[in-house]
Amino acid sequence: MNQNPFAEEEVNPFSKADAAPGSKSRIPQAVANTFGFGQKHDATVDIPLDSTKDPKKKATELSNWESDLQRREQDIKRREQAVAGADIPTDDRNWPPFFPIIHHDIANEIPVHAQKLQYLAFASWLGLVLCLTFNVIAVIVCWIKGGGVKIFFLATIYALLGVPLSYVLWYRPLYRAVRYIFSLLALSEKPSTIKCFSLLALQFN
DSSP: OOOOTTOOOOOOTTOOSOOOTTOOOSSOHHHHHHHTTTOTTOOOOOOOOSOSSOHHHHHHHHHHHHHHHHHHHHHHHHHHHHHHHTTOOOOOOOBSTTSOOBOOOHHHHSOHHHHHHHHHHHHHHHHHHHHHHHHHHHHHHHHHTTOOSHHHHHHHHHHHHHHHHHIIIIIHHHHHHHHHHHHHHHHSSSOOHHHHHHHHHHHHO
8 A cells, every 4th residue: 555656667678587468668569669679570671783784785875975965066066167157147236336236237238239228228217316306405495495394205205215116116127128138139040029029028027
């Protein structure tokens, strides 16, 4: 009756005798089974080395891979040489000379028989730019003399949008069309006006 119910039972871990069914153990049986302690037939894990592939097969694969890389490198070099030899024009910015913002080279890129047409189109675009600039200046003078501010904002917006949009939507497509189409026609045996207008129609569609 005087036995302490909270006293721990002394268990000899070196005892050869089997533990009684009702005795307590330091390692519960469920935990031992979970982590595989004390199992007689534990499975062994074999980590296989990379010995399945034949060294000759590896050497063949590496040789094929190297030959494929060489073939691709030669293909890239051949394409670079073809592009360099084709004299394809680039769109580097070169105009105006003091502050280049667009690409423009009629003398070197446009055929001689089409340069007059291109210069006329370029003059028309420059005239539009000058008109929009003069419009802004005139509206500023009018505003200083007592005119409304509304027309100043309208003229400024019209100039800021009209100049770049006229170049992007009108002059640059015309310049590229003349540059490429007349070059193609020069390579043909019998260039004709019908071919010229048909290719221009395809360019702008």
